[in-house]
Amino acid sequence: MKIQLFIPCFVDQLYPETGMNMVKVLEKLGCDVSYNTAQTCCGQPAYNAGYKNEAKAVAQKFLQDFKDPSYIVSPSGSCTGFARNYYDKIFENSSDQQLCRQVSGNMFEFTEFLTEILKIENVGATLNGKATYHDACGALRECKIKEGPRKLLSNVNGLELIEMKESETCCGFGGTFAVKFEPISIGMAQSKVKNALDTGAKYIITTDVSCMMHMQGYIDSNNLPIQTMHIADVLASGW
Structure with a gap:
């Protein structure tokens, strides 16, 4: 194709x-x-x-x-x-x-x-550890993507997927929103990362690098024991 x-x-x-x-x-x-x-x-x-x-x-x-x-x-x-x-x-x-x-x-x-389109749910990836999934606003609200990423992640060898509270809530980036409303944006990132940490996850996985960048910035600033990953990086792991 x-x-x-x-x-x-x-x-x-x-x-x-x-x-x-x-x-x-x-x-x-x-x-x-x-x-x-x-x-x-x-x-x-x-x-x-x-x-x-x-x-x-x-x-x-x-x-x-x-x-x-x-x-x-x-x-x-x-x-x-x-x-x-x-x-x-x-x-x-x-x-x-x-x-x-x-x-x-x-x-x-x-x-x-x-x-x-390809009707694929298992690409043969391997990533060991616990992970939680963040529903990026663009994917969820604009493209109606909800279950597909979770199906792909559920078939990654060694990965335990745990749902966090308020997985559909915005991470706080929102493009220029993060610049114009910085305190609110940081507060939203704090809430999102806390919910992820509460699951015991090692990874926050999502479809959009803008969300990754925003959450990882908060994580790095506060030396928190969690890491963001794009789902493409997850699916390319271990083979």
Whole structure:
């Protein structure tokens, strides 16, 4: 199966190993993976900040970069959800609307692609220890992803998955929210990490590196005995 990779900004700049591990898993499952090096951002940061015209210009480039009619897979529910739910509004009544619907319809978050398109729930990964799963807002609310990641994690050898309280509650990042409302954002991270620690977990696993970055910052600042991991890194472990 031919697929195109969309690598979000945070993955490209801060967590490139997560992108590489996603490729590792997809190729193991027989996918023909391509990466367009001209790609940039999906436009979400500008759109959420109110810069609609600038966001549209970035989104137009995204449409051209991914106009090939094949699946687009991304290690981010946030970016996937933005393209899927907001591009149609951005390009409403424009000459780009047909291409917009093709592109947004072809875009899938990584775990969603594994479970819903490839129908895979076990990739043969191994990671020893206890873990808990954080429902990232983009994946849960924009893409309706809930059970798929948990099914994949339940089949990781050596991993004990424990549900934490309020797993669906936001970690506090929210893009510019973390900058504009820093005390609230930190308080939300504190609550999320406490709930994870209460399970006895060694790992907090999620679908979005933005959540990872935010929670790990709080963890590191307070020297707490827990670690965040992207699910692609988990699924690429042990083989």
